[in-house]
Amino acid sequence: MADHPAAPDRHPPRRDAASSRKALLDAARREFAAHGLAGARVDRIAAGAGVNKQLVYHYFGGKDDLYREVLEGVYAEIRTLEMRLDLDGLPPQAAIAKLAGFSFDYLARHPDFIALLNDENAQGARHVAGSTRLPEMNSPLVAAIDLSLRRGVAEGVFRDRVDAVELYISIAGLAYFYFSNRRTLSSIFGRKLESRRAIASYRRHVIELVLNGLRVAP
Amino acid sequence: MADHPAAPDRHPPRRDAASSRKALLDAARREFAAHGLAGARVDRIAAGAGVNKQLVYHYFGGKDDLYREVLEGVYAEIRTLEMRLDLDGLPPQAAIAKLAGFSFDYLARHPDFIALLNDENAQGARHVAGSTRLPEMNSPLVAAIDLSLRRGVAEGVFRDRVDAVELYISIAGLAYFYFSNRRTLSSIFGRKLESRRAIASYRRHVIELVLNGLRVAP
């Protein structure tokens, strides 16, 4: 038909496997974060992605496998950001402060990450344990902490014999608990712990506590 | 029948509402901690209590109300123990150390408390918010922390302007995260974080970090 030459603006294809798959992963992330694995509903995930529910099985095999892929995705995300954290040129104290600040801010912005981790721990971390991809995703931050600790000790600004993994867990825990439990804590203390002001105040507190906590004893 | 005088050891009653009710609460606590509200099954709770499932509705109205009562119970438990913590005669540093140690040990011994709190936060703390009993259950430890902080400042051993609620959250968070996420953390770090040795080491780390973190700047 000469009336209709190939149009420069093509209609997007009606079918795009990669796009559908991603939509399902995104919707699943929201659903699993909101309801956990047991409470999440496959038909809600599919509806959230705008596709037929059977595609969950087509692309992912089942609810459980979809959950694992979501987990792998969120871990990969934070690891990517952690790798971009450039602590190399910083003095030890500034490095630890930057790292604690990053950790804090990430958790503040990703309540879905926290919810997913909580749910996964509630299930004995069986998806993490069963994953072939997650073991490789150690956080690069532990090595950075170790290096900063060593430098700090050599420079006489940090006390000796602090374990890098324990410190990593401490730093993460200080922020994680605040955001993980913000609802019950707000309720119990009658404080608006989710307000910008409260969060900023607690952020300062965390960094101060950690840096002071690492200082050399008098 | 003169052959059978009233026996000194009476048979226990076959029916005991209080006992059945308690068995249901105990079984529910286990089930909700293991599976969360969405994943818990009413028939499993009843089976765990050794009674007919319909008694859940009889005694508690429904699954949701049972969950709320379980929550109220675990909060009451820790509050009772907190009130018995006698920090009055202790120097500020020893008081904070004792408090951090108690908090750590309680969480180490009560993974069910952690699981329940995580689940409740995942649901927006709606049971806590809807409870008529929980608002009265503020932790007495915040006042104790406040007092210790003030004393420490007056004695010149603690730095000024540390917020008692923020410190309470920090202390709780340092232990909570470790136990809440022990499965994923163990998997990710390839460390046996649930071993006695690792727990003891981290406990020391936490108390040191907090006490050092509160110290007066040089």
Next chain:
DNA sequence: CGCTATCAACCAACTGGTTGTATAATTATT
């Protein structure tokens, strides 16, 4: 003291809706 009536504690079975998964068919794309 024994008997009876009452009732709360408890049980068994049912119900209607939900759920993850499977099967068959349709349709868009190349």
Next chain:
DNA sequence: AATAATTATACAACCAGTTGGTTGATAGCG
């Protein structure tokens, strides 16, 4: 025309909650 992407529908099991019935405990009475 072939095939992968997608849809529609079916299915058996599950699930919180409901309904109807049984039974153990006890108060009251003669």
